[in-house]
Amino acid sequence: MKKNLSTRGAAALLALAMGFMGQGVAQAAHIDPKPAPPTEEPKANVNCFEMYGEYGRNAMNSWQWAECTGLITKKQVVGLARISEDKLPNGVMTISRGRLLEYLYQLAGSPEVKNLPEKSPYTDLTPGDARYKVAIWATRVGLTTGWSDGSFHYDTPASRGAYFTFLYRAAGSPKVALESLDKANAVRAEKGAAPIKEGSELHRAMSWMYQHALAKGEEVRAYDTGFLTNGYTPWDFNETPDFYYASYRTIFTPLMVLDYHEELAPIVARLQSLS
Numbered sequence: 001m002k003k004n005l006s007t008r009g010a011a012a013l014l015a016l017a018m019g020f021m022g023q024g025v026a027q028a029a030h031i032d033p034k035p036a037p038p039t040e041e042p043k044a045n046v047n048c049f050e051m052y053g054e055y056g057r058n059a060m061n062s063w064q065w066a067e068c069t070g071l072i073t074k075k076q077v078v079g080l081a082r083i084s085e086d087k088l089p090n091g092v093m094t095i096s097r098g099r100l101l102e103y104l105y106q107l108a109g110s111p112e113v114k115n116l117p118e119k120s121p122y123t124d125l126t127p128g129d130a131r132y133k134v135a136i137w138a139t140r141v142g143l144t145t146g147w148s149d150g151s152f153h154y155d156t157p158a159s160r161g162a163y164f165t166f167l168y169r170a171a172g173s174p175k176v177a178l179e180s181l182d183k184a185n186a187v188r189a190e191k192g193a194a195p196i197k198e199g200s201e202l203h204r205a206m207s208w209m210y211q212h213a214l215a216k217g218e219e220v221r222a223y224d225t226g227f228l229t230n231g232y233t234p235w236d237f238n239e240t241p242d243f244y245y246a247s248y249r250t251i252f253t254p255l256m257v258l259d260y261h262e263e264l265a266p267i268v269a270r271l272q273s274l275s
Helices: 005-017 048-053 062-068 074-082 097-107 132-141 161-170 182-190 201-223 252-260 264-274
Strands: none
Touching: 005 252, 048 062, 048 252, 062 074, 062 252, 097 132, 097 161, 097 264, 161 201, 161 264, 201 252
16 A cells, blocks of 8 residues: 655654654554454554455445444445435435444444443433443543533434534644635535634634545545545535535545544544543
């Protein structure tokens, strides 16, 4: 798999900026494959991108990456591939806010959540709910605080903006050069939505996601045609409203791009240190 020095340097700088150097986890690294399905013993430090090239698969999409890292099963990959989104009522395989947080929880190693509150801080989740620990974990590591109405909204379909904000917070809400909001807010105006505020958390999250994942997806395809980005393009920041639903077709792509550029492992290490 091709990789240039500037890419490695960018990943190292991101890790440094996020304060990992003093924690011994700053070195660039990929997320380790979880199922490890190859027919022979993998070499040391094999990552999912190398596995797919080494074992005869010369093109890898985000679902295959998610399967390799253990986020979804082979059966789920097959099931997702058979669904035609344009046949669905809203034209997209929506994913809930809670499910997005579950994937981040899985990436963090599904840590034990100790001292769960006996009384739920959320009106729509009880301590006996199997999802309760994920909600409390996500709250403790700073990914969400629930909604102002006192509910967690675990099953509410996630917007792209919510997803981007979760990932931005997972990265430690680092400083970021802000992208222009002119086109993004023009689209929101057409849809009757309020404009995104300059410098707001959503603005910072969208800018960070664009710079570290969306635009980089195209950079990868420019020199590696076997890397499939499932439709994400650099102009997504401006032309796809943040309030559109996050989709199963595209949710793993930012994670895969971050992993390819060795920026996901430091984020995962940060979540693990907070868990």
